[in-house]
Structure formats: C-alpha cells, structure tokens
Amino acid sequence: MSNLQVDENGRLRHFLSIEGLNRQILTDILDTAESFSGITDQHIKKVPLLRGRIIVNLFFESSTRTRTTFELAAKRLSADVLNININASATTKGETLLDTLRNLEAMHCDMFIVRHAESGSAHFIAQHAQPHIRVINAGDGRHSHPTQAMLDMLTIRRHKKDFSKLKVAIVGDILHSRVARSQIQALSILGTSEIRVVAPRTLLPAKVQSLGVHAYTDLKEGIRDADVIIMLRLQQERMQGALLPSSHEYFQLYGLTEEKLSCANKDVIIMHPGPINRGIEMDSQVADGPRSVVLQQVSNGIDVRMAVMSMAMGSINTAETTDPNAPNASKETR
Numbered sequence: 001m002s003n004l005q006v007d008e009n010g011r012l013r014h015f016l017s018i019e020g021l022n023r024q025i026l027t028d029i030l031d032t033a034e035s036f037s038g039i040t041d042q043h044i045k046k047v048p049l050l051r052g053r054i055i056v057n058l059f060f061e062s063s064t065r066t067r068t069t070f071e072l073a074a075k076r077l078s079a080d081v082l083n084i085n086i087n088a089s090a091t092t093k094g095e096t097l098l099d100t101l102r103n104l105e106a107m108h109c110d111m112f113i114v115r116h117a118e119s120g121s122a123h124f125i126a127q128h129a130q131p132h133i134r135v136i137n138a139g140d141g142r143h144s145h146p147t148q149a150m151l152d153m154l155t156i157r158r159h160k161k162d163f164s165k166l167k168v169a170i171v172g173d174i175l176h177s178r179v180a181r182s183q184i185q186a187l188s189i190l191g192t193s194e195i196r197v198v199a200p201r202t203l204l205p206a207k208v209q210s211l212g213v214h215a216y217t218d219l220k221e222g223i224r225d226a227d228v229i230i231m232l233r234l235q236q237e238r239m240q241g242a243l244l245p246s247s248h249e250y251f252q253l254y255g256l257t258e259e260k261l262s263c264a265n266k267d268v269i270i271m272h273p274g275p276i277n278r279g280i281e282m283d284s285q286v287a288d289g290p291r292s293v294v295l296q297q298v299s300n301g302i303d304v305r306m307a308v309m310s311m312a313m314g315s316i317n318t319a320e321t322t323d324p325n326a327p328n329a330s331k332e333t334r
C-alpha cells in the first residue's frame with residue numbers, strides 16, 4: 001500500500017491509510033494544515049490552489065462531519081465539488097464500483113473522496129483509477145480513517161506540542177473502530193510515549209498489544225495520569241451478536257464523567273470523533289466542559305483535509321499523465 005500512497009519522490013499521491021507513511025509525511029501534513037489555518041479568518045475564505053479541479057465526494061456510508069468538512073476544504077482550495085448521493089445513484093440499480101469509477105473518470109474528475117462500509121474500497125479505487133486521479137480514504141469499514149486520525153493529531157499537537165511526553169488513552173469500541181486503528185498508527189509514528197486502549201474485553205481486538213498499546217479493562221486505571229483521552233462511539237452497526245450487556249451498564253463502567261476524570265492529568269483534553277452518544281460514552285457535563293476539544297476537532301478537520309488534498313494533487317506530474325483527456329493533469333498546484 002505504501003507504494004501506491006507515495007510517489008517516487010516520496011510525495012503523497014493517494015491518502016489511503018496511515019500505515020506505510022513515515023513521520024516526515026505525517027509532520028508535513030500537520031505543518032501544511034497549520035499553514036491553512038489563517039484562511040478561516042480572512043474575509044474571502046479561499047485560496048486558488050485547486051482552481052479548475054473537480055473533486056467528487058463518493059460516500060457510500062452516512063456521514064455529516066466528514067463529508068461536509070471535505071466539501072468545505074475543497075471549496076476553500078477553489079475546487080469544484082460534486083456530491084454523489086449514493087442512495088439516489090445508479091449503484092442502487094446494481095452498477096459496480098468499477099463502473100461508477102469509469103463513469104466519473106469520463107466526466108474528467110480529478111479526485112475521489114471515498115467512504116465505504118467495505119474495508120479496502122478506497123485502495124481498490126486507487127488501484128483501478130487512471131494515473132492522474134487521486135484518492136482519499138474517508139473511512140473504509142473497520143480498516144482505516146486516516147484524515148480523522150490526522151485531524152486528531154493536529155488537535156493534540158495544538159494543545160500538547162511534544163508527542164514524546166504524552167500518555168494517550170483511547171476508550172470504547174476499539175474492536176470495530178477504524179478511527180482507533182488509524183489513531184494508534186499515527187500516535188506511534190509520531191513517537192507518543194504511551195498509548196493505551198480501554199474497553200470491555202469483548203470490544204478489544206485479539207492480540208491488541210501487538211499494535212504497541214497497553215490494554216485496560218478498567219476505565220479509571222486506563223485514564224490515570226492521561227494527558228489526552230479519546231472517547232469512541234459504540235459502533236452498533238458493526239456489532240454482530242450481544243457484545244455488551246446494556247447501554248446503561250456500559251455508561252456505568254466506561255462512560256466518562258467528571259468524577260472519573262479526576263484520575264487523569266489535570267490538563268487532560270477530551271476528544272471524540274463524533275457523533276457522540278451522550279449518556280453512553282460520556283455525559284454532557286464532560287462533552288460540553290472546559291476540557292472538551294470536540295468542536296476544535298471539527299474545525300481542524302477542514303485544515304487537515306485541505307492539506308491532504310493539496311499535497312496529493314501537488315504530486316501530479318507529466319510523466320504519469322497518460323490520459324490525453326485529463327484536464328490540467330500535468331500542472332503542478334503547489
């Protein structure tokens with residue numbers, strides 16, 4: 001996968017997973033995102049980097065934050081954005097993923113932002129797309145959600161600066177979470193001193209320690225002295241069979257409350273990728289409290305997605321453009 005993601009000059013080509021990328025590329029994404037952060041405060045919230053490009057939001061699974069922040073990010077880069085409503089698209093009439101791809105290519109699109117319930121879908125599209133097309137994974141099955149992980153890293157870096165001194169606890173449904181998998185990879189590539197996962201045994205993957213994390217089944221122990229706590233949603237839609245007694249009992253044991261938070265470092269920040277189930281993963285006092293950075297994560301998502309899209313599009317060069325119909329395919333954007 002690493003070859004597909006990075007070109008021969010080490011530049012980002014597709015962004016499919018954190019796995020296979022090095023610290024330099026992750027740091028470049030964070031630094032580029034920082035360079036975009038001022039745009040929001042400008043009167044005209046736009047830069048012309050992707051003017052004339054067509055970016056397609058191809059969401060086969062529901063999403064609010066991710067889809068809209070990708071759209072906003074693309075618009076701030078001056079790209080034209082197509083939102084494909086899958087429920088009303090030909091996919092529901094039996095069209096294959098490959099046929100959908102070929103049709104969008106015929107419309108001269110430049111980049112696909114893909115969310116799909118099947119792990120590996122974004123990778124599949126990147127493998128089969130024409131060489132000038134760029135693909136960004138916006139979440140595939142349980143596998144990977146790399147832009148979410150990077151917006152989380154940006155949020156942590158803005159508050160805590162040095163990853164090598166941090167204890168980070170990820171709490172909740174680790175088993176079904178593509179977000180947790182990508183966060184663990186990013187935290188470890190960026191040199192985080194201690195990564196913990198906290199969950200009932202039924203929601204921890206087998207051999208979870210092989211990911212380089214410490215596993216806990218007790219919430220207070222798992223968040224003791226933590227600098228960052230990331231809460232995850234129970235992914236009911238991916239659960240098969242009864243993995244949990246009840247939401248009420250889950251909240252008693254794993255729901256974050258002010259009382260349980262007293263075990264953590266006093267400067268702890270609380271994160272959640274959303275959507276939050278209040279009263280299940282955490283109570284409202286914590287979600288809306290002074291230590292919560294949940295809404296900052298959403299804003300940071302725009303900067304990170306601008307960074308990833310402009311970096312990926314910037315790696316296009318003449319040599320790989322074999323399609324004479326590809327508009328602007330040989331132009332550098334950055």
Ligand code: NCD
Pocket residue numbers: 065066139145148178179232233273274275
């Ligand atoms: C996450 C996702 O879709 O994987 N949400 C998101 O992208 N904002 C996590 C979740 O759905 O719980």
